[in-house]
Amino acid sequence: MNEELFVSGRNIPNIDPYLNIWHWQIPIYLFLGGLAAGILFFAGLFTILGKEKEMQTTVKWATFIVPGALVLGLIALFLDLKHQLYFWRLYTTIRFESPMSWGAWTLMFITPLSLVWVAAYMKDVIPGWRWKMKILDDFDAWINENRKPVAWVMIIFAVILGIYTGILLSAFNARPLWNNSILGPLFLVSGMSTGAATIMWMSKSHYERMVMGRIDLLLIAIELFLITHMIMGFLAGPSVQLEAANLFLGGQFTVSFWVFVIVLGLVFPALLEVLELVGYKVPVAVPAFLILLGGLVFRFIMVEAGQITRYLY
Amino acid sequence: MRYAMAVDTRKCVGCSDCVVACQTENNVPIGFCRDWITETVDGTYPNVEIELRSERCNHCDNSPCVRCCPTGASHIVEGGVVLVTHDECIGCGACIQSCPYDARYSHPDGYVDKCTFCMHRVEKGQKPACVDVCPTKCLYFGDLDDPNSDVSNALRNRKYKVLAPEAGTKPQIYFLT
Amino acid sequence: MTKRRDFIKISALGLGGAAIATSGLNFAGSKLMATPQGGEKVKGTNLRRFPTYCEVCFWKCAGWTYVDDKDEIVKVIGNDEDPHCNGRLCPRGTGGPGMYNDKDRLKTPLIRVEKNGEQTFREATWDEALDYTAKRLKEVADKHGPECVALFNHGSGGKYFGDLLKAFGSDNIAAPSFAQCRGPRETAWIATYGEAVGSPEPTDIRDTKCLVLIGSHIGENMHNGQVQEMSDAIDKGATIITVDPRFSTAASKSKFWLPIKPATDIALLLAWIHVLIEEEIYNKEFVEQYTYGFDLLKKHVKNMTPEWAYGETTIKPDIIRKTAREMAQAAPAVIVHPGRHVTWYGDDTQRIRAVAILNALLGSWGSRGGFYMKESAHLPKPKLPPFPKPKRNWRDAYPGQYNLASLALSSGICDATIPSSNRDCSFKAWIVYGTNLPLTLPNINNTLNAISHLEFMVAIDTMPMEVTGYADVVLPECTYLERYDLIRTSPHREPYVALRMPAVEPKYDSKPGWWIAKKLADKMGLGDYFPYDDITELLDWQLKHIGSSLEEMKKIGVRKLERESGPLYFTKGEEIEFNTPSGKIELFSNELAAENFDGIPVYTKHPQPPQGFYRLIYGRAPMHTFSRTANNANLTDLMDENSVWVNPKVARLWDLKTGQKVWLKNQDDVVTTYPLKVRITERIRWDSVYMVHGFGHSKKELSRAFGKGANDTEMITKVMMDPIMGGTGMRGNFITFLTEKPEEVES
């Protein structure tokens, strides 16, 4: 029999017996970040493609959610900090090797950018809206004249943000569950999918819903492919990764993962979307909601389970 | 200069003196620790073996905790020692997630804390508190680049290992087996 | 010719007249309390340091208490000059501040009162509490004679209360460190070598080539100097042989681990002796010159072959031979360790006699790498009025028994407190200083029964431990970090003195032991026996006699003196008279034979556990001292409860899981009050379980210790008395597991 124990009774809060220092804040933050990245990406994309008319929700209405989502995400991140008075330290340096750092800086840029993006649509929301300052009105006009270049910048930042939400976890070599090359793209795709689902849900245009539905189906397919790949990778990996995989294959996260993430969050909404595409009437809120819920649960599970997996002890 | 520590697992008795000494020297709050002792038991009675290890931050050559720190609070000083500047730390926990040895903890005051190799003592020419207290003298500290340092001497004629080398962090706590 | 043990020159010098004149009078409390001013500034820090010696166990390592600018004790660090610790305290000593900082400490004197038909304590002033104590003790003395008062003590302050008691007219002074600890060893050693082993043991471990540990779990038993020297020995490649049914930490460092069947050690020892003699590999020169009774011994062990011992001990014959040869090869630089807590199976004096004989055959006594000739510092004693001669003492309660007990038996006094028709007086009052009797003495019911027959009991303690709950008066002593005590003079390779001084003012309304005893003496009209106003007068006076002073000692803490008794080891061919009847090292003990005990140890079989039961063996965890540290925050941080070690085979049988809580039930159907966690481990035999002593506290006032783990003492209801010296063998108890709460099981 093998035995391993701490003779000195290590029992540090939130570290032992397994890590639990990231709570709800981080998955929420990742979820909102991914969602925002998704929406901004599609808004930018269809702006560049010149589909503002057909894809009104995508380029316009859905983006109104984004600044709020980002600010909420930032608040969640802030709440996660244990030394909050020193929050400003994030912005006294740029650390390219630290996802946290460039994540914080990305948010620093993309949040105002998204705000500008929606602000310039204010006049479409409230007809006759006027900014109280001339300079703002001029800026508003400038943005609306230069939507395409602005969209390019936005797409770039949205992709950075999306990748960041994935990389944040997978950069941690120390947590075998997170430490794989697939988690980054997976979170990016999942973020896009939640963005697409949100747009679908908000859109009243049949055409727009169909376009987004197709995109979403594709994203879900990619997601399923990546998840399969990830698990196969674990199973072929060293014992710490095997243990990680086991959390989903019989271990404590098996039910939540398979039921909420895979079946309810991916397979079932995909099925509904296929049905819709072939002509059945499916209330769009159902798959959209399930995708959002699945994405949220997925992040909760990954953050929690990842902290349980470790190299030692 | 490259500071490092060697732990002679053949002499360590797992008494945890190094843990208490670290707590009183570095004002580590009750319930937390910068170092700790693990015991592994192998075999079947009466063919049994025990390994006792006094563990702490490995002051890794390739330290993910420093790389992932968004503020630069985690940094490396002369001799490869990894330190945390308390009032630059925002308590984001990234470094805790990044450490394969779970060597860091979140101090009740908010910042992240861990073994400092007792730099405040080493600067004065003293040894780390844990090294100085250990009744079995099984902890060796010093500069690996100096062939006459305690740690170099300890490593010279003995077999040793590091923990979780596969994590790729190039840890600098050596366990003499 | 050197006479060992004779060199102690007791200097009975008078204390300066002025000091005596002021004694007993006008003892005005805190004004005279030594205040810890000064202390040496520590360069480059905000700290000051004060010398002390540790009281967390009885190794008494000297160290420095560090205090910050807010007068908070921050750490205790060993004194580099002290041979007990060489600058390195053990975890318990390092964790000493936890004792000082404990918020659960006794804070004020307490007096038992009855309130609404219920007994409770009320807080009292020192004056009241001491007046009351003096009055009650005098009442007992008036009624039954002062001989009916007994003192139980363990710790530095015991001396003051011992003097007080002797002045009062009783010499019933007992410590659990005798009948529950090393009594059999000292008796065996005196019978063999004419002197006791003493503390610290004069084992020359750092220079040994072979260290044999028989149930001595050094490394868990954290007696500092030994642990340090064992580590040095490992470095130097010494052979370690450990005999233990459990894979102790020491066993894990050993070249040979002999996983012996418990209670069979004497068979192994006799077989070793057999091999040394049969193979003629014993130290002939030494045996010839110094020992008595070799031929008798040779005849005695003739048939005690390793093959015979195998049947008893389960240790393979070739291993017994091999290890015997290892010892012989290393001799005389070999130590068969005499052990310390040796009250195991009731034949303990004989077992340690076998150890002593084995050492004699190897010639380790007085040899480098064996046992050195220790020496302690001698301080002058103040001239006291003669103590009254007690009319009776505890021995009268045991006519013809335990004549070879060199100290009073705590268990004996306890038993003799319970009235019995064949005793004319039993004890009526106890003074208990620094010993937690309900956890310390085996057979708790007996202890409590004795206490229930007392007319008065006063406990002097630092913590609201179990024992205080039975007292009529509880007097809070301050911790060792807050007080002066007598100069430490314990023996070592060279004589040393060490000073303990307060680093801070006593917390709460606690006082140093010397103050309490002196004040009490004043109130009892015995003030003349404490011829000083402040103990610092005594200390300074004593130190000046050896060419030092209090002033100097405050700066250095520890001072080495010159040896006066000759070399550390016997010189070749040196003629020595040992303090035994034959003047030789007695392989055959005339002293034992005269008392009708076996002159040479005989092996007797002990009962083994019945089906479904396991032998309860217990021991130390390196980070705790008995029950006294169970509430120390620094140390509970490392270990806050004990567990019961169970072999995986046994665990499978009982379907136990690591971490699961179980209650233990012993052969007498006694069940532990609290459950404890199971640790399934290959480190323990399948016929035994193991647990660390000192847990399972039942006092709610101990906020960290209350209800944590289980108390091994509860399971020790069967005591195997050592007929020679009255030691209480405690390892003959067998337990079984209850996986459910006992109430539910019973119904």
Ligand SMILES: Nc1nc2c(c(=O)[nH]1)N[C@H]1C(S)=C(S)[C@@H](COP(=O)(O)OP(=O)(O)OC[C@H]3O[C@@H](n4cnc5c(=O)[nH]c(N)nc54)[C@H](O)[C@@H]3O)O[C@H]1N2
């Ligand atoms: N079941 C069982 N019983 C045993 C043993 C065992 O292993 N198992 N071991 C035996 C042995 S070897 C020994 S030596 C004895 C030890 O027996 P004890 O010395 O009685 O051991 P402790 O349980 O530590 O109790 C010490 C008491 O002293 C108090 N104390 C601590 N410091 C001070 C102080 O500075 N001043 C005063 N006034 N009080 C203080 C503590 O609060 C506590 O109440 O126990 C023996 N009994």
Ligand SMILES: Nc1nc2c(c(=O)[nH]1)N[C@H]1C(S)=C(S)[C@@H](COP(=O)(O)OP(=O)(O)OC[C@H]3O[C@@H](n4cnc5c(=O)[nH]c(N)nc54)[C@H](O)[C@@H]3O)O[C@H]1N2
């Ligand atoms: N950390 C710490 N150190 C201490 C103390 C403390 O409280 N804490 N107390 C000090 C004191 S006062 C004392 S007396 C000493 C006691 O320390 P020791 O004298 O070293 O120990 P024991 O309690 O006699 O023995 C415990 C060991 O005996 C083994 N054993 C049990 N039964 C048998 C048997 O039948 N045969 C053999 N060969 N071995 C057996 C147990 O498995 C265990 O390893 O420790 C001292 N050191």
Ligand code: SF4
């Ligand atoms: S103090 Fe030394 S012997 Fe004790 S646990 Fe620490 S390293 Fe091991």
Ligand code: SF4
């Ligand atoms: S052990 Fe952990 S905290 Fe220490 S340097 Fe390595 S990664 Fe960083």
Ligand code: SF4
């Ligand atoms: S918790 Fe502090 S030290 Fe750790 S990564 Fe965050 S800012 Fe850096």
Ligand code: SF4
């Ligand atoms: S080197 Fe200093 S900080 Fe690090 S574990 Fe040892 S005592 Fe603690």
Ligand code: SF4
């Ligand atoms: S051995 Fe440890 S507890 Fe005992 S006196 Fe020394 S330092 Fe104190």
Ligand SMILES: [Mo]
């Ligand atoms: Mo003892």
